[in-house]
Amino acid sequence: MLQLENLSFQVADESDSRKEIIKNLNLTIDNHRFIVITGPNGGGKSTLAKLIMGIEKPTGGRILFNGQDITELSITERAKCGISFAFQQPVRFKGIKVKDLITLAAGDALSTAGACEYLSKVGLCARDYINRDVDASLSGGELKRIEIATVLARNTALSVFDEPEAGIDLWSFNNLIKVFEDLHDIDSDRSLIIISHQERILNIADEIVVIADGQVKAQGRRENILPELLQDTGSCRFYQEVQ
Amino acid sequence: MDAIQKELLEQVAGLHEMPAGAYNIRANGEAVARSTTAHIDIVTKTDKSGIDIVIKPGTKKESVHIPVVLSQSGLTEMVYNDFYIGDDCDVTIVAGCGIHNSGDQMSKHDGIHTFYIGKNSHVKYVEKHYGSGEGTGERIMNPETVVELQENSFMELETVQIRGVDSTRRSTRATLADGAKIIVTEKLMTHGKQYAETSFDVDLNGEGSSANVISRAVARDDSRQLFLAKINGNNRCVGHSECDAIIMDNAKISAVPEITANHLDAELIHEAAIGKIAGEQIVKLMTLGLTEAQAEAQIVNGFLK
Ligand SMILES: Nc1ncnc2c1ncn2[C@@H]1O[C@H](COP(=O)(O)OP(=O)(O)OP(=O)(O)O)[C@@H](O)[C@H]1O
Ligand SMILES: [Mg+2]
Numbered sequence: 001m002l003q004l005e006n007l008s009f010q011v012a013d014e015s016d017s018r019k020e021i022i023k024n025l026n027l028t029i030d031n032h033r034f035i036v037i038t039g040p041n042g043g044g045k046s047t048l049a050k051l052i053m054g055i056e057k058p059t060g061g062r063i064l065f066n067g068q069d070i071t072e073l074s075i076t077e078r079a080k081c082g083i084s085f086a087f088q089q090p091v092r093f094k095g096i097k098v099k100d101l102i103t104l105a106a107g108d109a110l111s112t113a114g115a116c117e118y119l120s121k122v123g124l125c126a127r128d129y130i131n132r133d134v135d136a137s138l139s140g141g142e143l144k145r146i147e148i149a150t151v152l153a154r155n156t157a158l159s160v161f162d163e164p165e166a167g168i169d170l171w172s173f174n175n176l177i178k179v180f181e182d183l184h185d186i187d188s189d190r191s192l193i194i195i196s197h198q199e200r201i202l203n204i205a206d207e208i209v210v211i212a213d214g215q216v217k218a219q220g221r222r223e224n225i226l227p228e229l230l231q232d233t234g235s236c237r238f239y240q241e242v243q
Numbered sequence: 244m245d246a247i248q249k250e251l252l253e254q255v256a257g258l259h260e261m262p263a264g265a266y267n268i269r270a271n272g273e274a275v276a277r278s279t280t281a282h283i284d285i286v287t288k289t290d291k292s293g294i295d296i297v298i299k300p301g302t303k304k305e306s307v308h309i310p311v312v313l314s315q316s317g318l319t320e321m322v323y324n325d326f327y328i329g330d331d332c333d334v335t336i337v338a339g340c341g342i343h344n345s346g347d348q349m350s351k352h353d354g355i356h357t358f359y360i361g362k363n364s365h366v367k368y369v370e371k372h373y374g375s376g377e378g379t380g381e382r383i384m385n386p387e388t389v390v391e392l393q394e395n396s397f398m399e400l401e402t403v404q405i406r407g408v409d410s411t412r413r414s415t416r417a418t419l420a421d422g423a424k425i426i427v428t429e430k431l432m433t434h435g436k437q438y439a440e441t442s443f444d445v446d447l448n449g450e451g452s453s454a455n456v457i458s459r460a461v462a463r464d465d466s467r468q469l470f471l472a473k474i475n476g477n478n479r480c481v482g483h484s485e486c487d488a489i490i491m492d493n494a495k496i497s498a499v500p501e502i503t504a505n506h507l508d509a510e511l512i513h514e515a516a517i518g519k520i521a522g523e524q525i526v527k528l529m530t531l532g533l534t535e536a537q538a539e540a541q542i543v544n545g546f547l548k
Binding site (some may be wrong): 024036053055074076079080083086087090091093094096097100101104105107150154 | 310330407487517521523524526527528530531532533534541542544545548
């Protein structure tokens with residue numbers, strides 16, 4: 001479904017020298033996979049997600065989606081190809097309502113009941129939220145859930161979630177996991193990429209990818225990767241390599 | 244009235260047909276329709292152009308529509324409308340001006356609306372401005388609003404100007420007695436080479452009086468805007484003004500706040516923010532499948548809603 005070939009992303013840092021955030025990265029994600037990407041803070045996970053969505057443009061390499069080279073496509077075009085993305089830090093607006101955002105995400109006229117369904121899935125009482133502005137009045141956790149609801153409403157072949165569980169309370173956690181499992185089960189072509197540090201999310205992955213220092217340090221079935229990750233992080237080789 | 248005038252009327256007053264309640268419709272400088280009620284009288288001024296609107300004390304849940312439309316290129320007019328609102332009223336007044344200019348001469352409507360609002364009365368005043376027509380003649384409106392609020396009265400003033408007015412200078416002055424309150428919300432969008440200036444001048448004279456002036460503005464293309472807000476706290480009072488503006492293309496916006504406390508217990512706040520549309524807002528909407536232009540339109544519409 002998704003192939004990243006020799007992907008690089010460099011930025012100019014303060015001293016005007018080049019800083020490489022993603023380094024010649026190769027990664028293939030098959031259809032109907034539930035992938036969890038993990039790794040140390042600052043390792044390049046969010047940057048990789050933004051490269052997939054087209055929010056950042058790679059300085060080298062190619063991105064293929066269902067065989068098509070999408071490296072030069074805009075965010076809008078990628079969205080239309082079937083990629084969706086839930087931000088680690090969701091954006092706030094002035095004057096855009098929760099219902100507006102979910103309707104735009106669904107891409108066609110959505111009944112209030114339809115929009116409410118997505119909100120219920122992320123554990124928000126739809127009646128209380130549907131007409132609220134997506135602005136500074138929402139709490140961090142509420143905003144995060146609405147962000148997830150917009151991606152559910154998009155209903156795309158590939159969904160990328162950047163730390164969706166951050167700020168979500170414990171009670172809702174089980175429901176959230178169910179949401180991801182259901183999303184994965186809808187049809188056999190669909191894949192999910194979740195960036196997470198949470199063991200409970202790692203536990204439901206088919207495949208785990210460890211990213212550190214802008215590179216893939218490990219990729220494999222959960223059974224093979226997880227035990228090693230769960231050892232004392234201080235001694236974990238994936239984390240050690242970047243220290 | 245012809246089709247163009249009817250369209251203007253719909254834009255500025257939301258009217259498809261003659262409204263219920265009192266009204267006075269002015270088209271190309273002449274009154275074309277008028278209706279009064281048992282509690283609301285409308286009288287043509289004899290010394291100058293304009294009308295007196297007299298609302299009897301105790302009038303509740305009634306409305307007055309006084310839209311003005313201009314469709315004749317080159318027409319300029321100056322109108323004085325005075326509103327005498329008795330004590331204990333609760334009324335809605337809808338004004339508004341639409342200019343359609345298909346010629347090459349300037350069309351201009353200047354108006355001074357003066358409100359005398361009686362004790363304990365609540366007035367909601369809505370004013371929309373709109374311009375259309377392909378002509379090169381300018382469409383100009385300079386509305387002046389003067390408000391005198393008596394004890395414990397309350398005015399909500401909403402002004403909207405979204406399209407088609409080439410030049411506007413809006414001035415609003417209010418004086419408030421004890422316990423009186425005013426809330427002003429302004430929505431303004433300028434485009435092309437338009438110029439818009441709005442000034443608010445509020446005197447909080449009464450004990451326990453309050454004013455809240457909220458402006459949301461968008462300036463695009465080569466347009467320019469100037470926002471002036473002056474609040475004088477002359478007693479124990481609360482005043483707040485806020486200008487929140489989006490700037491696009493080559494537009495220019497200035498916001499000039501002025502708050503003056505002439506009394507120890509005057510609490511006055513001014514907030515002003517001008518900036519372009521946050522890039523991340525556009526990005527988020529693009530990830531939902533909108534093009535950049537669609538995303539921008541969505542953000543601007545929401546902002547001015
Ligand atoms: N535009 C940029 N300019 C400079 N540095 C950047 C830029 N974007 C990201 N970085 C840096 O690149 C590194 C990777 O950032 P990224 O946000 O991808 O990490 P992450 O793996 O998602 O971390 P976390 O687990 O904390 O969310 C960080 O050191 C970050 O500071
Ligand atoms: Mg991150």
